[in-house]
Amino acid sequence: MTVRRIEVGGARPYVVEVGSGLLGQVRVPESQVALIHPADLPRAFVETVQARLSPCVTVEVPPRDECKTLDVFAGVLSRLAQAGLPRSGAVVGLGGGAATDLAGFVAASYLRGVAFYTLPTTLLGMVDAAVGGKTGVNLPEGKNLVGAFWPPRAVWCDLDTLATLPPAVFREGAAEAFKHGLIADPTLLGRVRDPEFRPGGQLLEETVADAVAVKAGVVTRDLTEQGERAYLNFGHTLAHALEAVTRHAIPHGDAVGYGMHYAAVLSRARGGADLTAQTLAFLRWQRPAPLPPLSYADVAPFIARDKKADAQGVRFVLLRALAEPYLARVPEDVLEREFLTWNLGVHALT
Incomplete structure (x- = not known):
């Protein structure tokens, strides 16, 4: 089994790992962990991560953008406080981009900031949301209007999770990889629409890793969107x-x-x-x-x-x-x- 490692630099560097079987290998140094995941995530994913981390609290949130509200955010914070998660603890976000956005904002806000780790389980989450430290929730007035820059300590992209996605959801995530091709790496444009770019396909690992590398390079140079990070939009x-x-x-x-x-x-x-x-x-x-x-x-x-x-x-x-x-x-x-x-x-x- 190969694992590709992409380094994200800056003031708080971390590594993004891309490969198969990573949910069963995840490990964090913190002994007390809050695990946040969407309600529609396959139970096997949750149980695999729970077995590795023994979280002090597991919080299930609504699927997709239904979780990115101030009400859900406040409810998760209360659950962490009730469980007594200390400042020396950590938040782990498991799921698609919406869930990891929420989990990261929770980590940035709880006790004014605790360690954050993310395990994206969708293509969109892997090539975009989980990398770069942007966290937040939506308002009725617009997307991502409330949030914080809070980089994770590590990101694990387990490609096996993509096999559970409906084809339409996989294609949805491909948009961010195609965007990276338009703005930085034109070799991605053809690969994204190649028949081998699919769960289990020969082009999956290298294409995901190369799309991640585009974003990693940009956010290393410009974490808080003072310049070129805006191009990712x-x-x-x-x-x-x-x-x-x-x-x-x-x-x-x-x-x-x-x-x-x-x-x-x-x-x-x-x-x-x-x-x-x-x-x-x-x-x-x-x-x-x-x-x-x-x-x-x-x-x-x-x-x-x-x-x-x-x-x-x-x-x-x-x-x-x-x-x-x-x-x-x-x-x-x-x-x-x-x-x-x-x-x-x-x-x-x-």
């Missing part, structure tokens, strides 16, 4: 708006797929790369959840609250060329006009 400005306006009827990875195409349309309109054929081809492969009828007015309020906004307004991540991202302000009339172009393109897929 390619496609996410519209994606988060789509999630909010549909009340999460569009899953995150599907929304990112749609959002990447909008960013590609805007890039072309602003004189940059025309990668719209590639983003449409990815959407055809991904087969995301269908969108309801939407106008620009529906998404504009959520776009305005995007976390890349500053005193001068919203900034979009665009592409000058493949693997050459940049931040740009786009006039409102262009955003609205190109939204119509995007709308026609994505609805022609169905």
